[in-house]
Amino acid sequence: xxxxxxxxxxxxxxxxxxxxxxxTYSNSAFQYFMWYRxxxxxxxxxxxxxxxxxxxxxxRFTAQVDKSSKYISxxxxxxxxxxxxxxxCAMSANNAGNMLTFGGGTRLMVKP
Amino acid sequence: xxxxxxxxxxxxxxxxxxITLECSQTxxxxxxxxYQQDPGMELHLIHYSYGVNSTEKGDLSSESxxxxxxxxxxxxxxxxxxPSHTSQYLCASxxxxxxxxxxxxxxxxxxxxx
Numbered sequence: 001x002x003x004x005x006x007x008x009x010x011x012x013x014x015x016x017x018x019x020x021x022x023x024t025y026s027n028s029a030f031q032y033f034m035w036y037r038x039x040x041x042x043x044x045x046x047x048x049x050x051x052x053x054x055x056x057x058x059x060r061f062t063a064q065v066d067k068s069s070k071y072i073s074x075x076x077x078x079x080x081x082x083x084x085x086x087x088x089c090a091m092s093a094n095n096a097g098n099m100l101t102f103g104g105g106t107r108l109m110v111k112p
Numbered sequence: 113x114x115x116x117x118x119x120x121x122x123x124x125x126x127x128x129x130x131i132t133l134e135c136s137q138t139x140x141x142x143x144x145x146x147y148q149q150d151p152g153m154e155l156h157l158i159h160y161s162y163g164v165n166s167t168e169k170g171d172l173s174s175e176s177x178x179x180x181x182x183x184x185x186x187x188x189x190x191x192x193x194x195p196s197h198t199s200q201y202l203c204a205s206x207x208x209x210x211x212x213x214x215x216x217x218x219x220x221x222x223x224x225x226x
Contacts, residue, residue, distance in 0.1 A: 008152050032212060043116075043202050043217025044155075051211070088155070095212045102155040 003027050006089055006103030015112050019076040023089035023103045026070065030091040030101075033065050035074045038086045038105065047087070048074065051095075079110045115139050118203050118218035125193055126226050133188045133221045135203030144186040145215070147202040148172060155202065161186060193225040 006023045013019055021035075031052055036044035048063045050056045050072075056063045062075040072091070076083055089103040116137040125131055137144065142163045147155040147170075157170030161180040175197070176190050190197055203218045 002154070004154070034212075036215075041219065043204070043219050044215070045217065046214050049212050049214075095208070100155075100157075100215070104152055104154050 001026065002104075003101050004089060004091065004103040007106055008104055010107040010109055012109045012111060013079055015079060015081060015110055017079050017110070019079050019083070019108060019110075021074040021076075021087050021089075021106050021108070023072050023091075024070055025072070025091060025101075027091075027093070027101070028067075028070070029093040032092050032095050033063070033072050034090040034100070035061075035063060036088040036090055036102075038088060040085075044088055076108075079108075081110050081112050084108060084110050116203060116205055116216050116218045118201075118221050120221060121219065122222045122224075124224045124226065127192075127194055129193050131190050131193055131223070133201055133203075133223070135186045135188070135218060136184050137186075137205045137216070138184060139205060139207065139216065140183065141205035141207050141216070142183065143206045143213070144180070145204045145206070146170075146176075146178060146186070146188050147204065147217075148174070149200045149202055149220070159188065193223075195225045198223060198225050 004025045034049040035047045037047045038044040053067045060077045064073045086105040086107045088105040090100045092100045119134045144161045146159040156172035158174040159178040202220045204215045206213045
């Protein structure tokens with residue numbers, strides 16, 4: 001069983017929709033949770049991160065962590081065609097950035 | 113935009129050839145990494161470095177080797193390429209920002225071994 005599970009998609013939504021992307025994990029030591037966005041033929045870039053449980057909001061993006069359920073989510077409000085990308089969750093037990101465990105990514109397509 | 117560069121972007125090569133994938137960053141980061149990414153699969157760490165003359169193997173076994181002679185340069189070498197090495201290779205560096213180590217990735221090298 002993989003340490004981090006992520007639905008590969010693809011997820012296709014119309015412009016303006018609310019998108020929910022999710023990951024589940026099995027390692028209870030994970031404390032730092034990140035979402036990376038990867039455009040086609042580019043490397044991933046950090047979109048958001050949270051520490052431990054709770055919510056974090058940044059513009060149209062909200063990251064949620066439920067450590068009791070070992071479940072994290074990324075919500076995108078008012079989705080735009082420019083949001084079309086692969087979204088990778090990543091997590092680690094420390095904040096050093098060197099021992100991240102990544103999900104396989106969810107490919108999102110937002111249609112105009 | 114991250115200042116981390118990988119060359120070549122695409123490489124098609126025959127079995128048995130020696131190849132070197134180049135990675136350079138201009139941000140002065142001490143920590144650098146090589147990840148392997150197959151379509152729809154997780155990124156797997158194959159090598160990392162905490163500074164000059166420091167190299168470690170990651171959690172995914174790889175026949176490649178790395179060197180870190182200069183802070184800004186972290187090349188990856190395969191002595192004898194095989195079809196099983198076909199994959200995308202991503203180089204990254206990291207910096208502690210707002211309490212978290214943020215990874216900055218290059219655009220990757222897509223390697224195809226025939």
